[in-house]
Amino acid sequence: xxxxxxxxxxxxxxxxxxxxxxxxxxxxxxxxxxxxxxxxxxxxxxxxxxxxxxxxxxxxxxxxxxxxxxxxxxxxxxxxxxxxxxxxxxxxxxxxxxxxxxxxxxxxxxxxxxxxxxxxxxxxxxxxxxxxxxxxxxxxxxxxxxxxxxxxxxxxxxxxxxxxxxxxxxxxxxxxxxxxxxxxxxxxxxxxxxxxxxxxxxxxxxxxxxxxxxxxxxxxxxxxxxxxxxxxxxxxxxxxxxxxxxxxxxxxxxxxxxxxxxxxxxxxxxxxxxxxxxxxxxxxxxx
Amino acid sequence: xxxxxxxxxxxxxxxxxxxxxxxxxxxxxxxxxxxxxxxxxxxxxxxxxxxxxxxxxxxxxxxxxxxxxxxxxxxxxxxxxxxxxxxxxxxxxxxxxxxxxxxxxxxxxxxxxxxxxxxxxxxxxxxxxxxxxxxxxxxxxxxxxxxxxxxxxxxxxxxxxxxxxxxxxxxxxxxxxxxxxxxxxxxxxxxxxxxxxxxxxxxxxxxxxxxxxxxxxxxxxxxxxxxxxxxxxxxxxxxxxxxxxxxxxxxxxxxxxxxxxxxxxxx
Ligand SMILES: Nc1ncnc2c1ncn2[C@@H]1O[C@H](COP(=O)(O)OP(=O)(O)O)[C@@H](O)[C@H]1O
Ligand SMILES: [Mg+2]
Numbered sequence: 001x002x003x004x005x006x007x008x009x010x011x012x013x014x015x016x017x018x019x020x021x022x023x024x025x026x027x028x029x030x031x032x033x034x035x036x037x038x039x040x041x042x043x044x045x046x047x048x049x050x051x052x053x054x055x056x057x058x059x060x061x062x063x064x065x066x067x068x069x070x071x072x073x074x075x076x077x078x079x080x081x082x083x084x085x086x087x088x089x090x091x092x093x094x095x096x097x098x099x100x101x102x103x104x105x106x107x108x109x110x111x112x113x114x115x116x117x118x119x120x121x122x123x124x125x126x127x128x129x130x131x132x133x134x135x136x137x138x139x140x141x142x143x144x145x146x147x148x149x150x151x152x153x154x155x156x157x158x159x160x161x162x163x164x165x166x167x168x169x170x171x172x173x174x175x176x177x178x179x180x181x182x183x184x185x186x187x188x189x190x191x192x193x194x195x196x197x198x199x200x201x202x203x204x205x206x207x208x209x210x211x212x213x214x215x216x217x218x219x220x221x222x223x224x225x226x227x228x229x230x231x232x233x234x235x236x237x238x239x240x241x242x243x244x245x246x247x248x249x250x251x252x253x254x255x256x257x258x259x260x261x262x263x264x265x266x267x268x269x270x271x272x273x274x275x276x277x278x279x280x281x282x283x284x285x286x287x
Numbered sequence: 288x289x290x291x292x293x294x295x296x297x298x299x300x301x302x303x304x305x306x307x308x309x310x311x312x313x314x315x316x317x318x319x320x321x322x323x324x325x326x327x328x329x330x331x332x333x334x335x336x337x338x339x340x341x342x343x344x345x346x347x348x349x350x351x352x353x354x355x356x357x358x359x360x361x362x363x364x365x366x367x368x369x370x371x372x373x374x375x376x377x378x379x380x381x382x383x384x385x386x387x388x389x390x391x392x393x394x395x396x397x398x399x400x401x402x403x404x405x406x407x408x409x410x411x412x413x414x415x416x417x418x419x420x421x422x423x424x425x426x427x428x429x430x431x432x433x434x435x436x437x438x439x440x441x442x443x444x445x446x447x448x449x450x451x452x453x454x455x456x457x458x459x460x461x462x463x464x465x466x467x468x469x470x471x472x473x474x475x476x477x478x479x480x481x482x483x484x485x486x487x488x489x490x491x492x493x494x495x496x497x498x499x500x501x502x503x504x505x506x507x508x509x510x511x512x513x514x515x516x517x518x519x520x521x522x523x524x525x526x527x528x529x530x531x532x533x534x535x536x537x538x539x540x541x542x543x544x545x546x547x548x549x550x551x552x553x554x
Contacts, residue, residue, distance in 0.1 A: 017298050089471045097468035099493035113473025
């Protein structure tokens with residue numbers, strides 16, 4: 001489903017002393033099937049932005065289209081449930097949403113609400129468990145007996161089991177150990193391709209954005225600050241620094257390398273091994 | 288959460304009312320509430336209304352916001368007015384139309400009671416609008432301090448109060464977050480039969496309790512780790528001090544009270 005924002009503004013508690021403009025005149029286009037990273041400082045409006053994608057928030061001004069669904073001020077689409085079944089959201093610390101007595105029931109909760117049949121749910125559970133790296137032996141356990149990392153995976157499985165077409169991830173790896181972070185991100189990247197998903201990832205990690213996204217949107221104080229391909233965005237060190245963001249390590253490395261050796265290494269989102277090879281060739285050439 | 292929680296919610300500011308010692312505010316409001324019940328004619332009511340409006344304006348909280356916070360009680364005010372209008376049968380008959388019979392006494396009493404209500408709620412909400420919960424707690428602890436002599440756990444009470452107040456916004460945020468997460472998983476809180484809607488509360492309550500207990504445990508641990516052991520000999524970061532302005536307010540209020548007692552009708 002294509003996602004289109006047209007001049008969207010979102011104001012919390014309008015007309016009160018606590019009025020807060022969280023999004024200001026945002027327009028964007030996220031074509032179906034793309035992997036988009038949304039980046040910005042804390043409080044820049046990332047979570048507010050994505051809460052519009054399944055109709056949890058409505059724009060105060062402007063219009064949002066998600067596939068055939070339209071969201072405007074005061075107007076939820078009538079088939080809100082269908083929108084929510086097709087747009088899955090993994091919230092920050094999704095393990096906080098677990099409540100059922102067993103892992104199986106918790107994973108089944110979403111699909112059941114959306115009217116999926118028992119047999120279908122059972123087959124989806126068998127499908128998503130290996131995808132998130134959990135074994136079937138956990139199905140009967142209480143989710144509250146699991147480790148933090150396992151709880152996160154159960155919660156993610158619960159969202160995947162609704163088989164969304166669009167998946168929205170709000171800092172899905174926050175608070176995990178480095179290995180867990182990598183596993184979870186690789187998993188979403190894999191699913192993005194195997195399930196033909198449209199993925200919207202909110203992240204603080206420039207590395208992840210560079211590695212997985214094919215489009216980057218930078219927010220600053222509720223406004224769209226920059227957007228474009230990662231390799232075009234991440235070389236703009238000055239502009240990023242101005243809004244308190246860093247460039248990915250690899251870009252930083254290339255910059256210092258260029259300065260030290262007075263050479264040019266064009267950055268085009270090459271992998272570390274490609275870069276190493278390139279440098280090796282250059283140095284050999286120089287030496 | 289967006290619009291509901293603002294009744295009497297603290298609005299930061301630097302007005303005279305904000306800067307008053309919380310004990311002053313609580314004392315004055317307490318006696319104001321008592322005196323409101325002594326007012327019984329145009330002059331005494333006017334004095335109290337002027338006092339309340341003066342306080343309201345000098346708090347510099349936007350008027351619209353204060354009035355909006357009063358919306359839930361407008362209903363109550365209008366209801367009591369109507370009640371008196373229909374029930375009190377004193378004075379002369381003013382309206383006699385079909386089944387309606389209104390007496391001058393009923394109208395006047397209706398107006399008087401509504402004004403009382405309005406004054407009480409306006410002034411008490413000014414307290415919470417201009418005083419942080421922590422200030423209120425400190426004031427309560429100070430004011431109840433004499434009860435320590437009879438072994439009343441004043442400090443513990445104040446601590447409980449401040450912890451509860453501290454966690455109300457946190458809990459509300461958490462409720463909002465979890466209900467959004469469950470709504471995204473297809474829970475429908477707003478439509479459907481009542482039974483289904485009640486069932487929809489479980490996915491909200493369980494995570495809330497889990498996180499509240501976790502928080503409580505963490506807080507207890509953190510307090511112990513920092514050597515907390517109750518009120519005995521504990522010094523304060525924020526000392527409450529009565530300033531000139533507080534004395535001024537007391538004097539002003541005593542004058543207001545004197546006018547009310549001088550102008551009210553006796554007999
Ligand atoms: N329910 C709310 N009521 C009022 N203000 C809010 C609410 N939720 C978020 N905000 C404010 O909106 C701004 C953007 O918040 P958010 O979208 O959560 O930012 P991010 O996810 O980028 O950290 C913040 O300044 C935050 O304080
Ligand atoms: Mg956020």
